[in-house]
Amino acid sequence: MAANAFENAAPPGAITHPPSLNEYLTDRGFRFLAVCGASLIILLVAYILWKIGGQALPAIYNYHLGFLTSTNWNVSEQKFGILPETWGTLYSSLLALLIGGFFGLTVAIFLTQDFLPPKIALVFRTIIDMLAAIPSVVFGLWGIFVVIPAIRPIANWLNDTVGWIPFFSTSLSGPGLMPAALVLAIMILPTVAAISQDALHLVPYRTKEAAYGMGTTRWEAILKVMVPTAAGGIASAMVLGFGRALGETMALAMLIGNSNQISLSLFAPAQTLASLLASHFPEAGQIEVQALMYAALVLLAITLVVNMMGTAILSITQRRLSGRS
């Protein structure tokens, strides 16, 4: 056996010795367990897909693709469709990405491009990171009692004065898309900021020095050299932030109003796939559970694709940048 090939390699009395059979077997056993551990992650993802897909199968069989384009969610008539939820999910996530992405990128630039002394930048970075630690329900509670009252006057004023613009065509009576999207933006800001900061850190400092040497101003160097160089990482930050927004549940379930309708208005209540699951699942009967599983499968497919894209862009750009510098 391979373990005993070096049985007599060490002189007698040496402090080193070749592995005994026991140690050899332990080694094999442990390696096997480690392989199991690594495979388990792959199996887990496959099992999740298979299980949710399997549970959704009856609903897929009953409603086909019409499920995706129907606007009904009627338990008593057993008619189900998720077009309003898909719309709400994409609309709220895009809005959140627009706001959170913009702020996140600005914060990342602010923290990496020598605007602050390193120690203060670290404190600031910690503050932004701490945002990620606040649980979703707490953001929901905060949204109900702080964000909604704060933006209601503005929303209603906008509706009164420029209500002919479709985005402002309803008043904000309580929960609605805008407060949900705002809170969602706050929740994805740390993700976007953290990944963008890493991307900007990866750009070699001499690139910026070269730009300064050419006589650029600080912001010309940032916007025309640093950001384009880190574009891949920043793009993946946006995609991963978007993915996070798509799957976010509790804060949305508490703030978006859970209303099954499609509206362009920012102040109308809406519904997302995740909040649909959260609000209907606990009391659902068997048929509705199948339909909800179908909805879960759609959400799973969307988020998996988005996250895979983001992760792939990130690893490709990281490999390229770190290979070059």
Added chain:
Amino acid sequence: MSEQAAIEPFSDPESAPDLRRSWSERRALRSVILTAGAWVMAVIASVPLFSVLYMLIVQGGSRLSLDLLTELPPAGFELGGGFGNAIAGTLVMVAIAAVISIPIGILAATYLAELNPDSRLAATSRFLAKVLTGFPSILAGVFVYAIIVLAMGTYSALAGGVSLAVLMLPTVVLTAEEAMKTVPRRMKDAALGMGCTRTQMIWKIVLPTALPGILTGVILGVARVAGESAPLLFTALFSNYWLTSLREPTASLSILIYNFSSMPFDNQIELAWAASLVLVLIVLVFNICSRVLGRSRI
């Protein structure tokens, strides 16, 4: 153009060109405006955290007392009450999640970092772990509902713990892998040169050296799942009573906040704020621990 004038040779320091940009130059002005804009936006971005903390301390702090930790949630019009059972439920489910995900996560991480980092299995596994970090938490609930709740026929703390474990696993794997990669090559080579098997090298050299980093990841994972509520909605559900068995519906702080936030009673709203404060304190303590550990490593 002013730049061209600056290139002309000069003999004495008096006539040296002034390299400082004048504020009247449009490019310089734009730079100043953008800098001011960045300051404003960075300040705005930090407002939500302080607003959340302020509300928690003012609204939640006013109700904070020892009764909260020992009493059960009140019904409709009742006054007083607490959420001792929810704290216990949260801790128990997080513990179940940790017991499941930490061993598996560290085993997987040793494979990814030490045993075969470049294999196709490792690459796939690593990629999927990264994808799983962005996995919507509610889908972990749906998944566990399908495999455990349906099989057991009841909501339970066990199911809640497993759904949290699904969410915790990728964090543990990825941070433990990073930590093990920072162990210097020469230490591992020395161990192997002494005749250690790979397993002995991992147990005696890599794991002890990387321990602070691994702990950081584990604590970060715990902090992440302690605040989760979406996966518990239909795995652990909620209960108004103390936990007596792992096979029955269990209360948790996050679900209590969710349930109470939509109630029309002031008492429940106050309790929701107090529970939020306790939950955020738990999560922040874990977070700060992981930061302190992570810093001492460097």
